[in-house]
Amino acid sequence: MTTTQTGDDDRRYRPVPVLHPARTWVAITEYGNAASRQPSSSLGLGAAVRVGDAVLRCPPTGMAGEAERPRMHRITVGAVEIVSLYDEAFLFDPQRVWPDAGAGIEAYRNQLEPDGQLGMDCLCFLLRAEGQTVLVDTGLGPESNGQLMDELRAAGIAPEEVDQVVFTHLHGDHTGWNLDRQSGQPLFPRATYLVPKGDWDDQTTKSQPSASFTRDVAPLRLLDRMELIEDGYVLGPSFTAIHTPGHTPGHTSIAVTSNGEQALILGDVFLTPIDVQEPDWSSTFDSDMDVARTTRHAILDRLETSGELVAPAHVRSPGFGRIMRVEGRRVWRPVS
Ligand SMILES: [Zn+2]
Secondary structure (H helix, E strand, O other): OOOOOOOHHHOOEEEOOOOOOOOOOEEEEEEOOEEOOOOHHHOOOOEEEEEOOEEEEEOOOOOOOOOOOOOOEEEEEOOEEEEEEEEEEEEEOHHHHOOOOHHHHHHHHHHOOOOOOEEEEEEEEEEEEOOEEEEEOOOOOHHHOOOHHHHHHHOOOOHHHOOEEEOOOOOOOOOOOOEOOOOOOEOOOOOEEEEEHHHHHHHHOOOOOOHHHHHHHHHHHHOOOEEEEOOOOEEEOOEEEEEOOOOOOOOEEEEEEEOOEEEEEEEOOOOOHHHHHOOOOOOOOOOOHHHHHHHHHHHHHHHHHHOOEEEEOOOOOOOOEEEEEEOOEEEEEEOO
């Protein structure tokens, strides 16, 4: 998804940073050039507070699946430990995410919030193999009161331990915790930041790169902390970059292989379990809908065939699952 506020990629969606209690929802209030502001009273979950243009939603304590829901979550694939790290949550109008869905969205009512909004989490993933620590994506960042750094701390991982930060793509909800806002220095002081070349080229050839790119990514080159990566780039013995374009030109997933097991850190190839069942519904988040649809089908085919673990960036925390076929239909099956 793209979530920053200016630039060609960013005009369609404008999440607004909000103050942060235990858990927040960032209500997406604008799509395209048309504003779609939601009165806080229309939001069905718990308290709602308007902060500037944002509507902050705090699920009521005790709501099933919310207040008690664990955040970071560990799983192992062979000798690799994968930790899902929660940064933030979003709400969207599903009709605006999938304009072609029409009344078809009603079939998925049980996957929406009680008020009909579509909830997504913003997750990052930490990969640990012997001698190597990799962080996949860096969330929305401090302006949204994202929790990535707290999650890392709670997981017992110091920023200095991260060897590589790799981006699935360069939308602002994946690059927010790159740099310290005061010092301008990398928040992961030892890390090399691995940037998909297709996205770098896309942003650097635009007349107006996205605000998040200018803030979070472009300085990495001046700091000499960046390396451009393409399909097949080997991060280490267990981790390989795979070009999965469409959401953005250079969108990249990270394949994990260890001791005969495998997993895929997916990024935004699909955003929700609904996309798994409706892969032909175009998402307005995708920069090239046709390429994204082709990639989505290919990856879902792979995941169903292999049965491997998959970790998308925006499926609700903890964000691990598998693709299975049930009664002839492909579905997301969460793993915890
Ligand atoms: Zn995203």
